[in-house]
Amino acid sequence: MFKKKDKKKISGSEAVILSLINEGVDVLFGYPGGAIMPVYDAMHDYYDKLNHILTRHEQGAIHAAQGYARVTGKVGVGIVTSGPGATNAVTGIADAMLDSTPLVVISGQVASSLLGTDAFQEIDVVGITQPITKWNYQIKRAEDIPEAFAKAFYLAKSGRPGPVVLDITKDAQFGEFEYEYKKIDFIRSYRPLPKTDYTQIDEAARLINLAKKPMALIGQGVILGNAESEALEFLEKSDIPAAYTLLGLSAIPSDHRLNIGMLGMHGHYAPNVKTNDADLIIAVGMRFDDRVTGNLDKYAKKAKIIHLDIDPAEVNKNVYADVSILGNVKVTLPLISEKVSSIDRSEWLKEFQGLTNIETRKIIKKEINPSHKKLSMGEVIHRVSQAFDDDAIMVTDVGQHQMMAARYFKFKQTRSVVTSGGLGTMGFGLPAAIGAKMGKPDRDVVLFVGDGGFQMTIQELGTIFQSKIPVKVVLLNNSFLGMVRQWQELFFDKRYASTELINPDFQGICKGYHMPSELVESRDKLDSAIKNLVEHEGPYLIEAIVEKEGNVFPMVPAGASVSDIRLE
Amino acid sequence: MKQEFTISIFSENHIGLLSQVSTVFTRRNVNIESITSSESAIHGIHKITIIVFTTREQIEKVRGQLDKLIDVIKSYVFKAEDVIHQEIALYKVSTAAILESDEVERIIRKHNARILEITKEYTVVEKSGHKSETQELFEKLNQFGVTQFVRSGRVAVTKLKKELLSDYLKKIEDEKTTKD
Numbered sequence: 001m002f003k004k005k006d007k008k009k010i011s012g013s014e015a016v017i018l019s020l021i022n023e024g025v026d027v028l029f030g031y032p033g034g035a036i037m038p039v040y041d042a043m044h045d046y047y048d049k050l051n052h053i054l055t056r057h058e059q060g061a062i063h064a065a066q067g068y069a070r071v072t073g074k075v076g077v078g079i080v081t082s083g084p085g086a087t088n089a090v091t092g093i094a095d096a097m098l099d100s101t102p103l104v105v106i107s108g109q110v111a112s113s114l115l116g117t118d119a120f121q122e123i124d125v126v127g128i129t130q131p132i133t134k135w136n137y138q139i140k141r142a143e144d145i146p147e148a149f150a151k152a153f154y155l156a157k158s159g160r161p162g163p164v165v166l167d168i169t170k171d172a173q174f175g176e177f178e179y180e181y182k183k184i185d186f187i188r189s190y191r192p193l194p195k196t197d198y199t200q201i202d203e204a205a206r207l208i209n210l211a212k213k214p215m216a217l218i219g220q221g222v223i224l225g226n227a228e229s230e231a232l233e234f235l236e237k238s239d240i241p242a243a244y245t246l247l248g249l250s251a252i253p254s255d256h257r258l259n260i261g262m263l264g265m266h267g268h269y270a271p272n273v274k275t276n277d278a279d280l281i282i283a284v285g286m287r288f289d290d291r292v293t294g295n296l297d298k299y300a301k302k303a304k305i306i307h308l309d310i311d312p313a314e315v316n317k318n319v320y321a322d323v324s325i326l327g328n329v330k331v332t333l334p335l336i337s338e339k340v341s342s343i344d345r346s347e348w349l350k351e352f353q354g355l356t357n358i359e360t361r362k363i364i365k366k367e368i369n370p371s372h373k374k375l376s377m378g379e380v381i382h383r384v385s386q387a388f389d390d391d392a393i394m395v396t397d398v399g400q401h402q403m404m405a406a407r408y409f410k411f412k413q414t415r416s417v418v419t420s421g422g423l424g425t426m427g428f429g430l431p432a433a434i435g436a437k438m439g440k441p442d443r444d445v446v447l448f449v450g451d452g453g454f455q456m457t458i459q460e461l462g463t464i465f466q467s468k469i470p471v472k473v474v475l476l477n478n479s480f481l482g483m484v485r486q487w488q489e490l491f492f493d494k495r496y497a498s499t500e501l502i503n504p505d506f507q508g509i510c511k512g513y514h515m516p517s518e519l520v521e522s523r524d525k526l527d528s529a530i531k532n533l534v535e536h537e538g539p540y541l542i543e544a545i546v547e548k549e550g551n552v553f554p555m556v557p558a559g560a561s562v563s564d565i566r567l568e
Numbered sequence: 569m570k571q572e573f574t575i576s577i578f579s580e581n582h583i584g585l586l587s588q589v590s591t592v593f594t595r596r597n598v599n600i601e602s603i604t605s606s607e608s609a610i611h612g613i614h615k616i617t618i619i620v621f622t623t624r625e626q627i628e629k630v631r632g633q634l635d636k637l638i639d640v641i642k643s644y645v646f647k648a649e650d651v652i653h654q655e656i657a658l659y660k661v662s663t664a665a666i667l668e669s670d671e672v673e674r675i676i677r678k679h680n681a682r683i684l685e686i687t688k689e690y691t692v693v694e695k696s697g698h699k700s701e702t703q704e705l706f707e708k709l710n711q712f713g714v715t716q717f718v719r720s721g722r723v724a725v726t727k728l729k730k731e732l733l734s735d736y737l738k739k740i741e742d743e744k745t746t747k748d
């Protein structure tokens with residue numbers, strides 16, 4: 001009998017690769033293993049379109065994907081095997097969830113016939129990642145791959161972004177079907193953009209025009225919404241001083257007249273103190289995290305609050321909003337700008353300047369030009385920033401150096417900061433820097449990392465070597481888990497329980513990984529080392545031996561009010 | 569002030585959603601008094617009804633998190649007086665106890681309960697009503713020994729003419745077509 005020729009069928013694995021290409025993915029970060037081998041095999045034919053970066057640990061793969069997503073605004077993609085591959089990815093997925101980073105993470109899974117049998121390397125990935133993903137889904141049939149991928153990419157990047165996990169059973173990877181890809185931009189049960197209530201816009205403008213002491217708080221929502229110029233326009237027209245959260249850093253240029261510094265525990269003096277003096281707070285794409293607000297019972301009690309956010313669940317979550325404006329701030333800010341009057345607020349701005357001068361005298365000057373012999377973190381960071389013309393992408397790990405970097409590194413353009421905010425994940429920095437450099441090869445990427453966190457993902461030096469990724473690393477070595485030691489000094493009677501580090505020879509380790517590096521132990525060597533860091537073609541590391549017991553100040557002690565910020 | 573709330577959650581019928589929904593409550597330390605899950609009046613849409621005892625402020629936060637779940641279409645919060653609700657209870661008593669006196673029969677009649685099944689060993693009694701009513705019957709029957717007792721979660725409908733969700737669904741489908 002004559003048989004009609006079948007349409008061309010492809011495997012589920014190839015469908016995974018084609019779906020990624022259809023979504024515009026050109027690089028992904030991962031680590032192979034049994035349950036994902038069919039996809040890796042299919043990938044082998046597509047290296048011209050899809051660059052796979054082999055990391056040294058799955059945590060590194062996800063952090064790299066995060067770094068990539070944060071600097072580009074695109075969806076970062078990670079790929080791991082079942083069982084231990086997936087559990088190693090969990091920290092990165094959680095980090096992306098808390099910091100609203102768009103990711104699609106693909107995990108292999110045992111064959112569907114083996115599900116629930118405790119098969120080799122079977123783990124309930126959907127169950128484990130449910131509370132730390134925006135959405136997750138187990139694909140058990142090849143035919144379901146295109147739709148699941150289209151949905152995953154749409155969910156990861158729309159509305160408030162976040163990580164999505166796709167768990168694909170091995171039989172779905174092998175199954176054959178007629179592939180067709182259709183992008184998705186509608187899901188009945190999902191409203192990425194909440195309705196804006198226009199009466200609230202009028203009310204916001206009215207409050208702003210009446211306010212004597214208004215203050216804007218800029219969060220990552222401004223960056224995620226690509227609303228930097230809308231934010232500046234609003235601030236400039238209404239002449240309102242603007243502070244930023246850790247993740248809002250670089251949304252407005254460091255040297256902007258209205259930029260009054262960072263909020264929160266190790267933020268700047270003026271914005272923290274003035275929070276409790278302001279009569280109006282305009283929160284733009286930020287979520288009043290406890291590291292920003294300190295004691296909520298003593299937070300901004302004199303102020304009315306206007307809250308602009310894309311996520312309705314954030315409004316009234318921590319701080320009650322007198323006016324709430326839902327939607328993308330790129331759309332809502334101009335609506336407000338239109339209605340606000342140009343008011344000269346230079347007197348109010350001067351009050352910030354006065355406090356900033358105190359901080360400069362008591363803290364910043366001493367940190368940048370220390371009187372002690374040892375280098376201080378702030379001075380190294382300050383000099384590195386200058387050497388890159390205050391225009392590099394700054395990546396950090398977590399600890400004292402992170403706060404110092406946020407305080408002393410300066411920015412000219414947006415999307416220049418990659419740091420773990422919500423989860424505070426040590427080990428984030430090195431792999432995130434790899435991803436950032438892959439995302440923005442034309443920009444300088446400089447990582448600040450502590451001697452503790454460096455050792456959590458130090459193996460990614462291998463990735464840097466194998467894939468030739470020219471990241472610049474500044475290791476700030478204080479032979480302590482510095483941030484914990486600082487708390488021990490201040491709140492635990494200097495009982496340094498398990499925070500001193502007897503470190504390996506980092507220079508030797510760099511040599512082993514073929515990472516060009518140098519050691520800086522004294523001030524007179526600093527400038528030439530930084531020059532090498534900037535000018536060296538390819539990756540480079542400088543290890544600066546810094547003051548062992550330096551502290552990050554100012555500081556809002558846990559449980560205190562933001563205006564009780566300590567200068568020493 | 570804590571009070572009773574009924575939350576109706578309309579969702580796609582996806583595996584695992586019930587656990588996602590209950591996680592939202594446990595993470596915020598809100599205890600679920602009762603939970604039921606069934607098809608809704610709208611084809612293809614599932615409805616979960618949850619009863620909690622908490623503050624208005626807390627329940628609004630919970631609702632925000634519920635609506636954020638991708639497969640939840642929409643959730644609504646009602647105060648006790650906004651809904652008509654019912655629970656069903658089943659009681660197993662020994663048939664011998666019923667035959668010994670007419671007291672049991674009198675109780676069943678008085679409480680508008682009915683007998684579902686009688687065997688030589690046991691009789692199953694059914695009553696629907698509010699918790700206080702089914703509880704009262706339990707105490708009465710238990711004088712004669714209730715060997716098994718079960719009470720369902722609460723089912724509830726609003727005092728509105730039709731399901732709030734219908735209008736909502738129409739609205740979003742309209743939005744979709746204007747987008748296309």
Ligand SMILES: Cc1ncc(C[n+]2csc(CCOP(=O)(O)OP(=O)(O)O)c2C)c(N)n1
Nearest residue numbers: 399400401424426450451452453481482483
């Ligand atoms: C994975 C993880 N474990 C533990 C912590 C707690 N922690 C926060 S900062 C810190 C010390 C970091 O030390 P180091 O990397 O040397 O940086 P420094 O503070 O000295 O700059 C620790 C242990 C954390 N944030 N992440």
